[in-house]
Amino acid sequence: MTDRADVPSAVLESLRRICAGLPESYEEPAWVGTRWRIRQRTILHVFTAQPGATGTFSRAAELTEPAVVMTFRAQQEDFEALVNSGHPFFRAAWGFDVVGMIVEPDADWAEIGELLTESYRKLAPMKLSRLLG
Template sequence: MSAPGDVPEEILLRLRAICRALPEAYEEPAWIGVRWRIRQRTVAHVYLRDAEDDCVMTFRAPGEEIVALVQSGQSFYRADWGDNVVGMIFTDDVDWIEVAELLTESYRLMAPKRLAALVDGPPLLSD
């Protein structure tokens, strides 16, 4: 199993920057890797897959978006557990603007309506 410290620091730093902008979202160690939550609901979970040594993130997305992501031919897949869970394998050419959009949408799906309404769009990112 991977530990929270196994996730590459550059990935953690970028994910932290995105998730800190989400009202009341918090980071915590997960059984493997690190996850960001709103109340008791997981918005995103990042970890290393042991067998492949890939850095993977899971998050929530609406059903129609899951289909589009998986069919995009990029590094997305439908997780075989949970409702509306998508997995993403981090590659060298990851689009961090897209990651911010995906995590913002995941937050909106998982947050109470009052908090979700406070989020207009993804945070502005700098390279």
């Protein structure tokens, strides 16, 4: 069985490339998995969820096998569109603006980059957000 903290290195490297372009964002270990933050706000959290063992995440994502899950913030209109679109997106277990996403092996990293950039814009100070153009 895969540990909840285990995230495939290819996924972590892809996320690191994306987050490297987000001014002053930083990576740190989370209570499980890894997260990226701006100041004290979490832009992205990624970990491996286990069916049944991960409680609300495995229920929200309707997991039947271990899966890499990430959570991020979205503007209200984007949040509704994403969670209502279904797999791979779901309503995370907390927060009115937190989207969950199952990271599939064939994930669209350009789309993930756009989603994480918007998560950053939502949480970063305006002066940093403006640096993204």
